[in-house]
Amino acid sequence: MMSELRLLDKTFSPYLNADEIALRVKHLAEDLERDYASRKVLFVSVLNGAFMFTSDLMKALDLSLEISFIKVSSYEGMASTGKVKEIIGLKNSVEGRHVIILEDIVDTGTTLLKIDEIFKSKNPASLEICTLLFKKSEFKGNTPPKYVGFEIPNKFVVGYGLDYDESGRNLSELYQLKE
Ligand code: IMP
Numbered sequence: 001m002m003s004e005l006r007l008l009d010k011t012f013s014p015y016l017n018a019d020e021i022a023l024r025v026k027h028l029a030e031d032l033e034r035d036y037a038s039r040k041v042l043f044v045s046v047l048n049g050a051f052m053f054t055s056d057l058m059k060a061l062d063l064s065l066e067i068s069f070i071k072v073s074s075y076e077g078m079a080s081t082g083k084v085k086e087i088i089g090l091k092n093s094v095e096g097r098h099v100i101i102l103e104d105i106v107d108t109g110t111t112l113l114k115i116d117e118i119f120k121s122k123n124p125a126s127l128e129i130c131t132l133l134f135k136k137s138e139f140k141g142n143t144p145p146k147y148v149g150f151e152i153p154n155k156f157v158v159g160y161g162l163d164y165d166e167s168g169r170n171l172s173e174l175y176q177l178k179e
């Protein structure tokens, strides 16, 4: 049973439990296996938030693939700063590859836009986004992510890799800020 959670100065309510997340991750893996059956995929996971999602999704996937990790930052505390720094950590060659970016959450899409721009300039054969969570109402971009775990309302969430001021990333479940 999930119960209310206190992190730093805020209280969070149970939102999605580990079984619900695992089931959705399994279905995402099935979608990807179907769409990429004959292609080798380069998964690019955006740290830190996507680490748990990446781990579970990769274990659920039966595909020929490579995994790479990158870092960007655009968020401090609970409000989007909109400031995206450079991408660091990309060692793999992207040209001619089928690339899927793995994100924990797409909110306004500022982060995604920047990543998308940088990757497109490296001439991949194809480029898609797979995100665990999508705050659709807040999205300001033109192209929404193709693979979405859960569309969620505009409420702050924490757990399963996502943090509130660096706390809560280790939780197996997702919690939502209590009003
Ligand atoms: P965007 O650039 O506005 O799309 O914000 C994306 C980034 O903001 C994500 O990668 C997260 O790090 C962070 N973020 C957005 N919403 C939440 C949330 O509800 N909880 C935790 N982090 C969030």
Ligand code: MG
Residues within 6 Å of the ligand: 046, 047, 048, 049, 050, 104, 105
């Ligand atoms: Mg993130």
